[in-house]
Amino acid sequence: MNYKEKKHFEIIIVGAGLSGIMLIWEILNRKELRDKKILLLDKYQKEQAPRTWCFWEKGPSSFDDIITKQWRIAELFAGSSHLTTDMYPYSYQMLSSERFFNRAFSIINRYSNITFKQAAVEEVIDNESKVTVVTPDDVFSADMVFDSRLPQSTIDNYDGPLLYQQFAGRFVKSQKPVFNATNIRLMDFRMMQDKKVAFCYLLPFSSTEALLEYTIFTDQIYPPTVLEKGVDDYVLEHFDDTTMVTTSKEYGVIPMGNFPSGEKNKRIIPIGTAGGCSKASSGYTFSFVRLHTLHIIDSLIANELPTSYSFFIPRRFSFYDSVLLRVLKKHPEKGQQIFFQLFKKNSIEVVIRFLHNRSTIREEISIFLNLPVLPFLKAAFAEFFFRCKLF
Template sequence: MGGDKYVIAGGGASGLLLAYRLAKDSFFDNHQILLIEKEKKNENDRTWCFWEDNQNEFEHLLSKTWNQFHISNSNGFSCLPTNPYSYKMLRSKAFYQHIHSFLKTKPNVEMIHDTVVSINDKETIVEVQLSNQIIEADKAFTSIIDSQEIKNTTTPLLYQHFIGWFIKTEQPVFDEEVATFMDFSVPQKGNTRFMYALPVSNNEALIEYTLFSEDLLSDNEYNDAIKAYLEEQEITNYTIIEKEKGCIPMTTHNFYKKNTKNVLHIGTTGGFTKPSTGFTFKNSQEKSFLIAEALKHGNVDVSKLFKQDRFTKYDTILLELLAKENHKGAEIFSTMFEHNSAPSILKFLDEKTSTVEELSIINSLPKTPFLKALIRSFKQVV
């Protein structure tokens, strides 16, 4: 073909989004794109949620969109409008099928199922070692997570861990126009615990028990909490259609340090996950655009594409606080939404705010615990 060869290791959201972005741009028609997936992905193994103030290119794949959500705690709940933002749910099966179908139409794209053993930047070429062959490429992009790297980080490390039930009730019991973003009315038990409830119709919803904490629970503990929550809501006649389980690292570890001129880490292992929320999909989508644009400028040094900024510091302070005083999460997040509009918080979490807007939000939060966390964070090696 005459152009460069790009290897994308990992066929999750970030890998597929990058492959889709490159394949969709005619600039890369004479470049080779090789997507390596360990296993074929064609099931609902993920549910991605995100907010935005415009139409998404995957709008036709969405399961549901909401323009208001609940924030609840032991003192009651608030129903908050999110305009101009919409909160959106995308199931992975529809996403996988759409991306795979499109990639199959592109003659410059090849998809193979194999295990990536190693990726080595040799300065003039990248060697990708598979289970029984070595592939050479000009650039490689990998979303393969190194769990030891995360465990050995010197920055605060929590996990967003959860089990969710997709349920269907016999009678209409849900307000399908309102998503429950965080319900802290559940027993906190010394942690940051909340229920996440996303109704896709008046009798179908995803009910998810989520924690921001250091230690995971047994499956029975998550399941029992969901069961108790449904009973509290007087929802008893239901069928569990599907279950999902996840664990997302929440850390401001500098993932960018391991990137080289020709090898870029993407997705969670590339620092695309928002440390304080665990949201990854929209960040991966936005960064795939930036990567594609950078590659158009020739032999770009991909290690220079992304770096940490002031939002990293904000996230470090919050994680430092929750690592030492995990029980304060409900108070912090409830206060944040109580004293600020939902759109301003969503804009802040999207890292699109000005410093003036950020200071206004920070000023609305409890001062003492954040000041202590700030002092401790100066000692962190970021």
């Protein structure tokens, strides 16, 4: 179909979420790029639901002044086992979407070359020399398009190992000092693991305020009421406190899989989860979005076409992720052992590097030697033969 294009931009960004806004923010931070003519498209006028992002950080970052809270001590629980670890030289940091977007838009709104339009994108067409973007009312063109949409059809048609990370979080406040304000509970598996990996996650802001989150890895999507009950049960079992009240809630579903994420040398570049920035085995996204954004910035400065995140990390890490997903899908009851031993048997620096796809092969071998051998061997062979069929 031939479209009559209304206006041309150097860059069009589809989606005003984390990946799209972080990309504009970093473009405006570079004097070589900040004059580019950019169109930001999103079907919503503003973010639909506030959320939080958490990540490990080593040293200062550009987000230090808007961080909600950071911690150095992490605890893990599995059955009767308990582990406390000092994460130094890293800290575990929380950033609220509200603070992030407020800061980003306070910068974006100063630039007249950035245009925001509320519109759903119906079609994005790569015409080799430019890209056409179709909305219900307009047609635009651009030198390149960064697209954060992950179509449901991509998930539905995915043949690889797939789980969903679901979480229900509550920001709670108590009249009694029931929280250890210096320690996070990174993973607390002291709950039923039937047909799913389930754990609670606790981030304390003070001795009386915290974020409590119930998380499951499962191959089916449960209604929010199931996750809400998980939070209720955890509070009843581990906190003798009838004064605790909920001040706000968050809920989310993250598909965990190594989905196809575009092609090299194309003018449509997937970003965010669509670009491979949600780690398939953990759901962590923020750090990978930031890393991908910096890759895009370097490519733009060098007048090169960027790629999706999936293309510039060693392929072995996506293989590891898929193997773990296969194990958790078939043996969800082993999840608590796998994650607890990961932190218990390895130094925290090695674990964090591994979770960020930055570990060495020697470090990875050391990690694998402490995992349940038979389930992982079977899953590794299954993933190997699955990938062979793709070529």
